Amino acid sequence: MSYVAIKGGGHAIAGAAAVTEYLRTEEGLGNPAAEPLAIDTILHQLRHLVDRVVSEGGVYHPQFAALAIKQSLGDTLEAAFALRAWRSTRPRLSATPPLDTSRMRLIRRISSAFKDIPGGQMLGPTPDYALRLLRLELMDESPEAFRAVARDWLESCPEAQLPDSFPKVLDALRAEGLLPPLGAARDETPFDITREPLVFPVPRSAALSTLARAETGSLLAIAYSNMRGYGDVHPTVAELRVGYLPVLLPHPVTGELTEAGEVLMTECEVVAMYAADEAGGKPMFTVGYGVCFGHNEVKAISMAILDRALQKGMQDGPENPSEDPEFVLLHVDGVDSMGFASHYKMPHYVTFQSDLDRLRTTQQKSGEPA
Amino acid sequence: MVTERNNWIRALTAHPVPDLHALAERLAAGCEVRLSRLPQAGLGLLQLADGAFHEAYYLGEFPLSTCSLELTLADGRRAEGGAQVMADDAALARSLAILDAVLAARLPGWETVSGQVQSGAALRDEEDSRRCAMLAATRVDFALLGNAGEDDDED
Amino acid sequence: MKTERIWQADTQQRVFRELVEAFSRPGTVHDLTDWLAGSPAQRAVLASLMDGETTLADPHARLGAADWSLLQARRGTTESARYVVADGRRAPGFQPVLGTLESPESGATLLIEVAAVGSGPLALELAGPGIDGLGIDGRRELRLDGLHPDWLLRRADWSAGFPLGVDMLLTDATRIVALPRTTRVTITENPLT
Numbered sequence: 001m002s003y004v005a006i007k008g009g010g011h012a013i014a015g016a017a018a019v020t021e022y023l024r025t026e027e028g029l030g031n032p033a034a035e036p037l038a039i040d041t042i043l044h045q046l047r048h049l050v051d052r053v054v055s056e057g058g059v060y061h062p063q064f065a066a067l068a069i070k071q072s073l074g075d076t077l078e079a080a081f082a083l084r085a086w087r088s089t090r091p092r093l094s095a096t097p098p099l100d101t102s103r104m105r106l107i108r109r110i111s112s113a114f115k116d117i118p119g120g121q122m123l124g125p126t127p128d129y130a131l132r133l134l135r136l137e138l139m140d141e142s143p144e145a146f147r148a149v150a151r152d153w154l155e156s157c158p159e160a161q162l163p164d165s166f167p168k169v170l171d172a173l174r175a176e177g178l179l180p181p182l183g184a185a186r187d188e189t190p191f192d193i194t195r196e197p198l199v200f201p202v203p204r205s206a207a208l209s210t211l212a213r214a215e216t217g218s219l220l221a222i223a224y225s226n227m228r229g230y231g232d233v234h235p236t237v238a239e240l241r242v243g244y245l246p247v248l249l250p251h252p253v254t255g256e257l258t259e260a261g262e263v264l265m266t267e268c269e270v271v272a273m274y275a276a277d278e279a280g281g282k283p284m285f286t287v288g289y290g291v292c293f294g295h296n297e298v299k300a301i302s303m304a305i306l307d308r309a310l311q312k313g314m315q316d317g318p319e320n321p322s323e324d325p326e327f328v329l330l331h332v333d334g335v336d337s338m339g340f341a342s343h344y345k346m347p348h349y350v351t352f353q354s355d356l357d358r359l360r361t362t363q364q365k366s367g368e369p370a
Numbered sequence: 371m372v373t374e375r376n377n378w379i380r381a382l383t384a385h386p387v388p389d390l391h392a393l394a395e396r397l398a399a400g401c402e403v404r405l406s407r408l409p410q411a412g413l414g415l416l417q418l419a420d421g422a423f424h425e426a427y428y429l430g431e432f433p434l435s436t437c438s439l440e441l442t443l444a445d446g447r448r449a450e451g452g453a454q455v456m457a458d459d460a461a462l463a464r465s466l467a468i469l470d471a472v473l474a475a476r477l478p479g480w481e482t483v484s485g486q487v488q489s490g491a492a493l494r495d496e497e498d499s500r501r502c503a504m505l506a507a508t509r510v511d512f513a514l515l516g517n518a519g520e521d522d523d524e525d
Numbered sequence: 526m527k528t529e530r531i532w533q534a535d536t537q538q539r540v541f542r543e544l545v546e547a548f549s550r551p552g553t554v555h556d557l558t559d560w561l562a563g564s565p566a567q568r569a570v571l572a573s574l575m576d577g578e579t580t581l582a583d584p585h586a587r588l589g590a591a592d593w594s595l596l597q598a599r600r601g602t603t604e605s606a607r608y609v610v611a612d613g614r615r616a617p618g619f620q621p622v623l624g625t626l627e628s629p630e631s632g633a634t635l636l637i638e639v640a641a642v643g644s645g646p647l648a649l650e651l652a653g654p655g656i657d658g659l660g661i662d663g664r665r666e667l668r669l670d671g672l673h674p675d676w677l678l679r680r681a682d683w684s685a686g687f688p689l690g691v692d693m694l695l696t697d698a699t700r701i702v703a704l705p706r707t708t709r710v711t712i713t714e715n716p717l718t
Contacts, residue, residue, distance in 0.1 A: 059432065090412045093577055095428070099417065099418050101419075107505065108508075158503075158507075170421055189426075190427045205426060212430060213430055247414070252407065252452025256376045258379060260456045262456075263416065406594050
């Protein structure tokens with residue numbers, strides 16, 4: 001495929017950038033009260049948008065994700081692209097040891113498998129039970145009313161006494177022998193998708209990393225196909241957690257695990273239809289796992305379903321697209337897919353000219369007398 | 371409650387970055403500073419164990435800045451310090467490494483660093499209690515359902 | 526704060542530029558004096574090239590613990606490392622990585638320190654890409670002092686399976702010269718004979 005050199009288009013391209021900036025700032029025409037979007041405003045008031053971009057960008061930098069959203073005028077695919085571009089300029093310094101997500105500082109924890117789970121169910125900030133009615137009072141929200149909301153909530157909430165730990169629901173099921181036992185601890189280094197291309201078959205760690213930074217809509221669509229019958233998973237959410245995970249690294253002098261910072265993440269564990277194990281042993285539940293940066297439950301649930309579907313596809317051979325690792329893992333990355341779709345807009349003049357010539361020749365020949 | 375060394379970074383980073391730079395510069399002024407690991411800003415890989423099979427995988431990357439150094443005073447006293455912080459700021463890692471060294475070896479000025487650690491830890495505690503409040507305010511009390519018929523929403 | 530100049534970004538960019546020039550025009554001598562501030566040229570090259578994702582072997586024990594900590598390179602064996610730092614006055618005594626047909630570029634780069642680059646009793650005539658058509662009669666002459674004779678003998682073995690092979694960067698206190706595996710070397714004056 002060849003692209004014609006961009007000559008004569010330089011002026012138009014510079015103009016396009018200026019026109020975009022004009023639209024971004026058009027609000028300021030004749031409006032002395034117009035303010036540019038503050039990064040903090042995007043971070044706090046559009047937090048799920050920021051979380052989506054952080055997760056699809058693959059690097060936990062909410063501030064830069066907010067900046068990417070601002071400069072792309074809200075285009076999540078472009079914003080994730082900008083974040084990935086930024087990360088490609090940074091050197092790799094180290095990796096954490098495998099961290100334990102039971103150390104999450106939770107803000108939400110539910111199970112749809114059990115009512116009573118050790119530590120209890122806490123809904124946290126969720127719209128799950130909200131009525132989907134437009135809140136017209138937000139059309140004209142005053143700064144005073146805005147500031148009062150958080151202040152009032154903090155004053156009204158009681159001192160909390162919560163359990164110190166929230167054991168994983170899966171651990172209880174595993175202790176009862178209802179889940180496959182854990183394999184022997186393997187010392188394998190996980191697959192690093194930022195360093196190696198996917199060459200199938202890939203290990204499960206490659207699938208988990210790929211799905212974790214996949215585009216939310218792509219994951220949802222393929223997972224939905226599985227849920228609706230192009231698949232066999234029938235899941236129940238054993239546990240869904242949202243919280244801040246301390247990022248631990250060995251201290252350079254003492255070697256002790258030291259907290260360098262924390263990341264907000266969503267983790268979902270689903271339990272699916274039981275199956276007898278290969279050796280003809282006890283039937284057990286099968287398990288799927290989904291996880292992502294930021295608070296994004298639809299993504300985590302979709303990923304857990306796809307993890308389970310891909311496990312089944314690897315074991316029994318794929319019976320549906322959602323069970324085929326090549327189909328799923330190669331088509332869910334937002335930067336890859338958006339980039340390919342967008343490249344069709346680039347000049348293909350030379351290629352198309354040869355298509356034209358070929359078609360005209362063919363038409364001519366088919367018009368000739370027999 | 372004394373904050374352990376492995377929580378100093380969390381505590382100190384509760385304060386504005388310029389304050390940390392100012393404090394580190396002041397305390398290092400009378401010392402010779404030798405870098406053993408250059409201050410660098412880059413990325414770390416976040417490795418987790420999955421909940422289903424406890425297999426290791428990489429969730430993604432995070433900004434990471436690191437620095438290790440050694441302070442030597444005029445009287446010959448030495449202290450090693452190091453910092454790894456989730457930030458894209460090599461200078462911050464350097465300042466935190468200086469504060470780490472001063473506090474660990476109780477070099478002159480260590481009481482000020484200790485104060486910043488305690489006040490930073492208190493700020494983090496407030497943040498933790500706000501999160502706990504979110505959980506407490508939304509805790510489901512199934513006891514209130516009593517013996518009423520079960521509402522099982524199946525698809 | 527005392528930090529050698531070779532750890533600063535602008536110095537490393539300059540050194541890297543000189544490395545690119547040196548490998549593009551094998552046999553040309555490049556003087557790094559303006560940027561070294563007293564550090565040896567080999568050390569400046571290491572500072573510019575090493576990071577946490579490169580592997581380095583040190584068969585002649587030229588680096589101390591403090592150096593490894595500053596360079597952040599991963600310590601490798603001479604059989605597997607992408608870079609080897611060596612004393613050119615000693616015989617090589619090792620077999621470096623030569624690369625594979627799929628990835629010939631994974632052959633090792635040898636950083637060899639000698640007594641003098643650009644002058645000395647050993648005279649080499651160089652030919653090949655980056656040299657042919659330039660210089661006098663399309664050849665380039667390079668003089669060296671302090672390179673153990675085994676290096677050129679082993680180099681001939683290592684590069685016999687071209688494109689597999691190794692690339693060499695020779696340095697003295699301030700100057701660098703590159704001999705990539707594409708360069709053909711003929712000895713025209715040998716102090717030992």
